[in-house]
Amino acid sequence: MFSNQGIQAVRVVFNNTKNCFLHLPSKLVAHLSLNENQALELSWANGSPVFLSWTRSRASSSQDAHRVELCRQLGETLGLRDGEQGFLRLCHQVSSLTQVFVEPLSSDDWEILELHSSALEQQLLDQIRVVFQGAVLPVWVDNHTVIYIRVASLAPRVPYGRLEQFTELAVSPKIRAGISALTESSEKFSNSHANLLPSSSEATAASSSPESRRWGGVADLKSLFRHVMKGSYEPIKEQPPVPNIPAILPDSLYRVCSV
Template sequence: MELEVRLVGGIENCFASLPLPLIQTLQSTTRSHVFTLELRSRTGKLWFVAWSGATSTSSSAIEVSQQFAECISLPDHTAVQVRAVSNVAKATLVTVEPHSEDDWEVLELNSEHAEAAILNQVRIVHEAMKFPLWLHGRTVITVHVVSTFPKKGVGNLDVARLIYMVYDIVDSNIVKLVLFKSKSSSVQ
């Protein structure tokens, strides 16, 4: 199904809002509550987004947060073919880091809130992905995915996941990594 992508301000998550006809098609073919969708442009450019239930205001457009779209380089009014992706692996370990020094400082001051915010605002990740993270409804930082495990393509963050924040000092510089770790894996 070909649809247009529309960027929308005021959305504070990394989920897509879908037109009702697409929602009905997805719900008739799968039982999942959160879908991973592949968006492919006419030129072959690929983006992955997650849908968690929101309906777009248009019957022919997918709506995405403007800030999220900027992070993943998804232009406004892009025509895309939409395909549901099945069997997305659960990401058991994801290492991310804030994009800028200012983002580091904000994350450090809001680390406890950031843990919950990531799980509420992001569902799929892949290596080299950037995404915005809204903290307390007024502050936005950009986060960069450094690595994922397993390393195959797109990974699904599980809501029941534990998050470990690791801080290390190297040559008087604070190096901070945020690690997502599933309950079933062990810390090395």
């Protein structure tokens, strides 16, 4: 039997679809008088309520009017169990979002997202329509690789809202720890030693002055790299004369390290 109190008891079953929609049987859709753009609140005994968009279940699995389906990855991320008893409530007002700020859950997720940003931009609305504050959502890249993103904030500031064609998705990079540390050290070195690097005229005069080849007390490239990593110099040693080389730009290490 269906409830007439606006809250409907359901059983949540996991499926293998690659989207974040709640799949509803036709009888339940008719009973709730749902339209395409409405959102649903799903709650259960041991979890916080979540907000989801919906679609119709496949005909072969829609005989049970109280059975709703959700992709396994999303269900597990939300803390649901397969077959969990829950409750559905219709959300009558859903705000259209102008901006959504998200962050990849891991550096691997960020690198995949960065490589496939164009494809995701075209496919995202086919996978997710309703998002909520703090949600961790699976997103499929080219229909086979899944990554996870966390919803950091929404604009306007609402608990949940609907993605539209005009919604801007702002992604915060998730840089690997080693690369981030190296980039920061490189920037510090560039800022603190910019005045110690030779000008082009000084580089030209390097052949006549061994001291000027030491780049502000750094004896060679090996010592320069060690300074970026550890903040220490290699002791200056006397070197035999070498041919002239171009001056090293302070930001060249930064470009290499950030690739």
